[in-house]
Amino acid sequence: MKSYLKVYNIPHHSDEWYEFRKNGVGGSEIGTVLGINKYDTAVRLFHEKIGSIEPRKEDNEKMFWGRELESQIAEKWQYWDGSQEGYLENFKNKNIVRSCRNVNGYIVNPKYPWLFMSLDRLINIKGGFNLVTGEPLSTEAVLECKNMSYWASQSWADEIPVYHLAQVTQYMIILETDYSEIAVLRDGSSLTVESIQLNEELADRIINISKKFWYDRVLPARKSFEDRSKYESEGDLMGIERSETKIQELEPEPDSSEAYNEFMNERFVKERESIIGKIDIYNIARKDRFYLSMKGRIDKERTQLQNNLIKYLSDNSAESIDFGSLGNVNWSERKGSKNRSFGNKIKEKPSEDYLEGEFEKMNAEDY
Numbered sequence: 001m002k003s004y005l006k007v008y009n010i011p012h013h014s015d016e017w018y019e020f021r022k023n024g025v026g027g028s029e030i031g032t033v034l035g036i037n038k039y040d041t042a043v044r045l046f047h048e049k050i051g052s053i054e055p056r057k058e059d060n061e062k063m064f065w066g067r068e069l070e071s072q073i074a075e076k077w078q079y080w081d082g083s084q085e086g087y088l089e090n091f092k093n094k095n096i097v098r099s100c101r102n103v104n105g106y107i108v109n110p111k112y113p114w115l116f117m118s119l120d121r122l123i124n125i126k127g128g129f130n131l132v133t134g135e136p137l138s139t140e141a142v143l144e145c146k147n148m149s150y151w152a153s154q155s156w157a158d159e160i161p162v163y164h165l166a167q168v169t170q171y172m173i174i175l176e177t178d179y180s181e182i183a184v185l186r187d188g189s190s191l192t193v194e195s196i197q198l199n200e201e202l203a204d205r206i207i208n209i210s211k212k213f214w215y216d217r218v219l220p221a222r223k224s225f226e227d228r229s230k231y232e233s234e235g236d237l238m239g240i241e242r243s244e245t246k247i248q249e250l251e252p253e254p255d256s257s258e259a260y261n262e263f264m265n266e267r268f269v270k271e272r273e274s275i276i277g278k279i280d281i282y283n284i285a286r287k288d289r290f291y292l293s294m295k296g297r298i299d300k301e302r303t304q305l306q307n308n309l310i311k312y313l314s315d316n317s318a319e320s321i322d323f324g325s326l327g328n329v330n331w332s333e334r335k336g337s338k339n340r341s342f343g344n345k346i347k348e349k350p351s352e353d354y355l356e357g358e359f360e361k362m363n364a365e366d367y
Contacts, residue, residue, distance in 0.1 A: 001140055024113070098127055114214040128141065
């Protein structure tokens with residue numbers, strides 16, 4: 001690890017730990033800032049960082065076991081040579097092929113002072129190698145350890161979820177390395193290791209968007225919130241209103257996540273039964289109604305298509321339709337469970353340009 005990187009040794013979930021996290025964007029938060037984490041919203045994160053709401057301090061049994069199993073996953077990862085059969089054979093023969101080490105604390109790179117990371121493990125240079133190229137490592141690399149249930153792991157079936165990719169990319173930025181791995185223990189019974197080369201475009205996006213979020217939104221809003229607290233103590237109503245208006249102007253735009261909806265429900269305080277609507281707000285409501293109607297139609301069409309595929313599988317007493325290099329469609333029921341899973345994994349997908357064009361047609365003002 002480069003000598004100029006700063007390591008802050010702070011006890012997990014202590015008051016100091018939460019205070020430190022208020023002063024930057026962590027790897028687990030970058031997906032929220034980018035708007036790709038469906039479980040969180042940048043608006044809530046913004047208010048936590050400026051101090052207008054208390055940071056979430058959740059720590060449950062699932063998180064506890066995630067931390068406990070992290071060391072087990074990292075220890076077995078040392079036997080991973082690129083295949084499941086290989087690591088089991090290496091473990092049986094006590095043949096460690098790679099090694100990693102723990103870093104207790106947060107790491108900050110002075111080049112990106114608004115970013116921080118809390119690594120699961122660092123892959124050691126000595127004996128380390130790139131799983132993609134087979135070449136020896138020239139720098140220490142990132143190792144993330146994930147423990148997940150069978151159903152949670154289904155989101156990894158086609159590719160690494162983008163918010164996990166953003167997390168390890170932020171770690172690579174801070175560590176100044178171009179390689180990382182994610183060791184995934186699925187359902188407590190299957191270990192896989194995903195290798196990731198640095199994507200420069202994603203790295204630039206993370207740096208630019210997080211920097212603007214921090215310096216153009218959070219820090220100015222934090223100053224306004226401090227001013228607001230001062231005006232409250234002085235009883236200055238005009239000052240309070242000015243500060244509140246400034247914070248609202250700096251607040252991130254609404255996003256499409258359920259988390260945003262939940263956060264606004266928590267914050268919302270009704271002071272009037274109704275207000276007179278303006279035409280621009282009416283057009284937003286009108287468009288929402290249109291999308292609601294379209295969603296119902298699309299859901300109905302998708303259900304019909306899926307049912308056709310499921311009937312074909314049922315008629316042929318099969319669990320999967322194999323299209324060779326084009327991908328597959330599967331319909332499975334997990335043993336001992338009533339939960340069933342439909343998966344469409346054909347590789348041909350519409351391009352972003354095509355989707356954008358179709359969306360623009362649907363987004364037309366007149367309907």
